[in-house]
Amino acid sequence: MKDYIVNNVKDFDLKETLECGQCFHFNKIDEEEYVLTAYNRLLHIRQEDNTLIFYNTAEQEYNSLWRKYFDLERDYGLIKESLLKSDEKLWEAISAMQGVRILNQDFFETLISFIISQNKQIPHIKKIVADISEKYGDFKGEVAGIPMYSFPSVEQLNDAGIQELKDLKTGFRAPYIRNAVDMVYKGDISVKTFQNMNCEQCIDELCRIKGVGSKVASCVSLFSLGKRDSFPVDVWIKRIMEHMYFDGADTPKDVIAEFAKKQYGELGGYAQQYLFYYGKTVKMGLKKK
Numbered sequence: 001m002k003d004y005i006v007n008n009v010k011d012f013d014l015k016e017t018l019e020c021g022q023c024f025h026f027n028k029i030d031e032e033e034y035v036l037t038a039y040n041r042l043l044h045i046r047q048e049d050n051t052l053i054f055y056n057t058a059e060q061e062y063n064s065l066w067r068k069y070f071d072l073e074r075d076y077g078l079i080k081e082s083l084l085k086s087d088e089k090l091w092e093a094i095s096a097m098q099g100v101r102i103l104n105q106d107f108f109e110t111l112i113s114f115i116i117s118q119n120k121q122i123p124h125i126k127k128i129v130a131d132i133s134e135k136y137g138d139f140k141g142e143v144a145g146i147p148m149y150s151f152p153s154v155e156q157l158n159d160a161g162i163q164e165l166k167d168l169k170t171g172f173r174a175p176y177i178r179n180a181v182d183m184v185y186k187g188d189i190s191v192k193t194f195q196n197m198n199c200e201q202c203i204d205e206l207c208r209i210k211g212v213g214s215k216v217a218s219c220v221s222l223f224s225l226g227k228r229d230s231f232p233v234d235v236w237i238k239r240i241m242e243h244m245y246f247d248g249a250d251t252p253k254d255v256i257a258e259f260a261k262k263q264y265g266e267l268g269g270y271a272q273q274y275l276f277y278y279g280k281t282v283k284m285g286l287k288k289k
Contacts (some may be wrong), residue, residue, distance in 0.1 A: 004062045011076035013099020014047040020224050020277040021122060023128045027146050034141040037133070038069055039106055040150045042140035071101045073104040079270050087263060089244055090271060093278035100273050103223060107191045108184055109151040110224035114216045115176050124169075131168045136160060154184045160223050176211025179191075183209055191225070199208050199227040214257075222269045231260040231268040240279035 026036035136152035206217035218232035
């Protein structure tokens with residue numbers, strides 16, 4: 001199969017997009033070259049300046065899957081322009097992380113991955129996601145010596161008991177994962193559940209799952225349900241927002257979320273991604289020793 005080349009890509013950086021904390025099932029091969037799986041497909045991808053190389057990818061597969069997955073159809077130049085018109089304080093973050101795009105990820109994988117992410121660093125999350133995929137998913141191929149497995153379907157992960165999940169280092173999250181699998185498997189929650197819901201309703205519905213709080217629910221809403229006004233508030237966003245808007249004063253997360261809703265409106269998710277990746281990179285809001 002031939003490679004598929006996309007030229008003149010604007011407002012997109014592969015590294016920034018994959019490594020900004022919104023997804024966990026990928027491996028870096030080289031600078032701006034990665035292998036990942038999504039939607040039960042394997043992708044080997046490389047960026048060279050404004051050109052994207054989708055190795056061994058047919059045009060039909062690019063158009064039906066990867067273009068939407070990487071959100072390449074959306075005008076991020078217009079989004080950034082709109083954000084800066086409403087808030088000039090975002091200029092530094094947007095300028096530094098101008099290539100971040102919000103991925104359109106699979107709902108079930110995103111839900112389980114962000115349940116795993118609680119109180120975990122990204123390398124640990126990636127390891128657990130990879131191990132779960134290897135044990136319960138399908139082998140999709142090997143790239144640069146890296147074996148890749150698809151994230152398991154709900155039917156595949158339904159075979160996992162709580163102790164088996166704990167054996168994969170999920171710790172206290174194991175019963176939460178099991179409850180999420182049960183609810184999706186039985187049809188209590190599915191993508192269709194959220195189709196006609198706004199962001200707040202999605203978050204409330206997701207919080208019915210054991211161990212899912214507003215932060216995890218907000219991430220799932222943003223990264224897999226298309227709720228682009230969702231503004232997840234974790235420890236880092238809390239510090240960043242306090243530093244930028246609240247004179248460094250300790251501020252409740254719900255107050256920050258409400259402020260962001262008024263400040264950024266329907267573009268809140270984009271603002272959150274620029275702020276999160278930039279603020280975490282420069283360690284904004286951390287007190288110097």
